[in-house]
Amino acid sequence: MxxxxxxxxxxxxxxxxxxxxxxxxxxxxxxxxxxxxxxxxxxxxxxxxxxIGSLGSNMLQLRPGQGFRGPGGASSDSKRFTLEDAQAISNDIPGLAAVAPTANASTQAIYGNENWSTSITGSTNDFLKVRNWDLDSGREFGDGELQSGRAVCIIGATVKKELFGGQEPIGQSIRLKKIAFQVVGVLKSKGQASFGNDQDDFVLIPIRTLHRRIAGNADVGGIMVSVRDADAIDEAKSAIERLMRERRRIAYGGQDDFNVGDMREIMSxxxxxxxxxxxxxxxxxxxxxxxxxxxxxxxxxxxxxxxxxxxxxxxxxxxxxxxxxxxxxxxxxxxxxxxxxxxxxxxxxxxxxxxxxxxxxxxxxxxxxxxxxxxxxxxxxxxxxxxxxxxxxxxxxxxxxxx
Amino acid sequence: MNETPVSSNNNGAAANGAAANGALIRLQAVTKVYGTGIAAVEALKGIDLRIGQGEFVAIMGPSGSGKSTCMNILGCLDVPTAGTYFFQGRNVGRLTQDQRALLRREHLGFVFQGFNLLGRTSALENAELPLIYRGLPVKKRRVLAREALASVGLSGWETHTPAELSGGQQQRVAIARAIVTHPKVLLADEPTGNLDSERSREVMELLTALNRDRGITILMVTHEPDMAKYAARQVHFMDGLIDGRSTEGGA
Structure with a gap:
């Protein structure tokens, strides 16, 4: 019916x-x-x-200041980290695959008649390990280059395209802040990333080089840590927090002036x-x-x-x-x-x-x-x-x- | 037949004896008032009427005489303001709206002056309409609707819509729709009002045949004395009352 x-x-x-x-x-x-x-x-x-998951779910990110401030923007008045902090984490905490202190600057990159405004990150080879970024050609930094702060760089695919076009960049020099940096490696293209950032628009230089020749200070903006075993991430996180409270002399019960970001938090x-x-x-x-x-x-x-x-x-x-x-x-x-x-x-x-x-x-x-x-x-x-x-x-x- | 003895029936029953008890339809002192207060209009001023099973009654009278009001009450579309209407012994005035709808569905068929067929709907679908509300399965409905159309002489016209049929044919579809349920009573409100004399004669002959062959009680409102002649009995309305020219039922 x-x-x-x-x-x-x-x-x-x-x-x-x-x-x-x-x-x-x-x-x-x-x-x-x-x-x-x-x-x-x-x-x-x-x-x-x-x-965010592709960044590695076993990644931890130390930033000065409190709380997660959204992607890309975590500056605060809090005390910066130092290279010694990164070294201490690397030495004292077990189960870490890589520890990469990072500092950023942005400037013009010039090659011949071409110039391109890009962001520069100073770090170590561990940075590539933490981010899971692979080289397309060339090599990573040598230990000597990292220690002595040599003017060498690894460039992203966008920078390569904008400055070199079809030319081979390895061995060439680009100028950053009037200093000639020799290109030793080119990264594989990663494609458009979230938040409208182009992850390929990127120049990596040794962090000591950035400190001495570009920034003029020894601040470490953040420390990226990759934990070997994803299950141990909470353990590693609290160990890092304990260590950093000690190093930054935060009294018992006092507020942290840094935070350890967990990719899961960021993702949620x-x-x-x-x-x-x-x-x-x-x-x-x-x-x-x-x-x-x-x-x-x-x-x-x-x-x-x-x-x-x-x-x-x-x-x-x-x-x-x-x-x-x-x-x-x-x-x-x-x-x-x-x-x-x-x-x-x-x-x-x-x-x-x-x-x-x-x-x-x-x-x-x-x-x-x-x-x-x-x-x-x-x-x-x-x-x-x-x-x-x-x-x-x-x-x-x-x-x-x-x- | 479901008869209810009515003890209060002290004027008509004595006179008509057995015929009164067998009456299919019995109106007793029925009045109908529209509106209230000063604006109240008394359309019916106390009607007594009995109609037996199988009668063919023509209801006549000028406009405003109350015959349409009476038809609405007889058709269980309306209830009396006062007085009683017994249909097969049931007091229609006491029934709910739904109960009256079910009573119409079971026992009554309607034919209207304006045919009132569903537009853009085939003759067959028009004829089967009342069966839908009886909950008959579609195949059964089709068979019965076809039979009804055949009995009004419209075999072969099943798929035609009202717009494709002449006035006479439309009225015959309407009659098929009214008789498809095999009702006890067919109420026809000026069935020939919109037809020429030739078509009128056809429709009247059809109604006469249905009355004669199937024993369907027919109540027909008409203006035209020629049409009223087909009925065995005439009831004249004047100013809300039945007047003396009416003839008595032979049932």
Whole structure:
């Protein structure tokens, strides 16, 4: 009986194809928008998580100051680290694969007529180990070069492309702050990274060289640590914290003036932000679903008025009020449900296209599809209820007289 | 037949004896008032009427005489303000709206002046409409609707929509729809009002045949004395009352 009512409803709706399609458009757009945004948002969240994960889940990052300050920006007035701190960590704490003190500067890199503004990181070979970065050509720094602070550098793929074009950079010299640095290695391209940073736009020089020739001080901005065994990461983290409190002479119960960042923390913060953004966008899109529902109500009211005489006939020949009500309610739900299905198809299509354009993975979440369909049906019930009740309450005598 | 003895029936029962107890339809002192207070209009001022099973009754009278109001009450679409209406011994005035709908569904068929078919819907689907509410499976419905269309002489027209049918054919589809449930009573409200005399004659002959061959009780409102002649009995309305020109039922 119910199936028959549905068939009857879709036949009724097919009688007025143009009107039905236009009515449904609001729901289609609403559902499609929600599906598209949520799917692309999930893709972006996953991508960010993957990128952070690619940094190595067993990585710890020491920064001066308190708390995680978001990617890239962790400067504070707190006391800087020193190379001795890094050395102490490396010597005293077991189970570490690499300890890389880092300091940053940004400047112009010049080769011949070309110049390119880039960021310079001073560190050791351990930096490449911690980040899992591989050389495309050339070599790492020699021990002597690191110790004596020689003017040598390893450049990223973007710097190579901008300064050298097709030429071979190994053995050539580029100028940073008027000092000639010999290129000894080129890194493999890593592609676009999260947060819009180009990880290939990068020059690595020995940290002592940066201290002496570029920065003019011996500050270590941060220390990156790679733990050999990912399971030992919490242990290593507290050992480093204990050591650093000691070295920085922080009294028992005193506040840390540094923090040891754990990639998991960073990941949950960043993906959390992306998720909130996705939810917000989806909520905005959901408003259009409600607007679509009002559209359905409007057309159902028109339909009830138009079909007053039909309703009168049905009531006269013995239809119960609730049967008439069910008929119109089912029509509204068939409309909105159909709109939901079309919207889901459209939304998934748009999300698939969007993920190609935005270069994020296409992550289909079945839950959101079910939710969108369910919600659009509910919209049909809610907004179809009033017109349907109006139809059911018609007086058959009046309805039959209706012109 | 489900008869309810009515002890308060002290004016008509004595006169008509057995016929009164067998009456399919019995109106007793039925009044109908529309509106309230000063604006109140008394459309029916106390109607007594009994109609037996198998009668063909023409209901006549000028506009505003109360005949349409009476038809609405007889058709269980409306209830009396005062007085009682017994249909097969059941007091219709005491039934709920849903109960009256079920009673119409089971026992009554309607034919209207304006045909009142569903537009853009085939003759077959129009004819099977009442069966949907009886919950019959689609195959059974199709068979019965086809039979009904055949009995009004419209075999071969099943797929035509009202727009593709003449007025006479449309009214015959409407009659097929009314009789598809094999009702006890067919209520026809000026069934020939929109038809020329030739089509009117066809429709009247069809109604007469249904009355004669199937024993369907027919109550027909009409303006035209020519049409009323087809009925065995005429009931005249005037100013909310049944007047003296009416003929008694032979049931």
């Amino acid at each position: 119910f199936l028959e009512t549905v068939l009857l409803a879709q036949r009724e709706l097919r009688r007025n194809v143009l009107r039905s399609s236009l009515t449904v458009l609001g729901i289609v757009i609403g559902v499609a928008a929600v599906i598209t945004l949520v799917t692309i948002g999930n893709g972006a969240t996953q991508q960010v998580a993957e990128q 913060t960043v993906t959390g932000t992306t998720k909130i953004l996705t939810a917000l966008l989806a909520a905005v899109a959901a408003v259009s679903l409600v607007v679509g529902g009002i559209g359905i109500m409007n057309i159902m009211l028109v339909s009830v008025t138009e079909r007053t005489r039909e309703i009168g006939i049905r009531l006269a020949i013995g239809a119960l009020g609730r049967e008439v009500m069910m008929q119109f309610l089912v029509e509204a739900v068939v409309l909105s449900g159909f709109g939901g299905i079309v919207g889901i198809a459209l939304g998934l299509g748009a999300a698939a296209a969007g993920s190609v354009v935005l270069k994020v993975p296409f992550v289909l979440e079945p839950g959101i599809v079910v939710l969108a369909f369910g919600f659009s049906s509910v919209v049909g019930i809610v907004f179809g209820f009033f017109p349907a009740r109006k139809a059911a309450r018609l007086d058959p005598i009046e309805a039959l007289r209706h012109e």
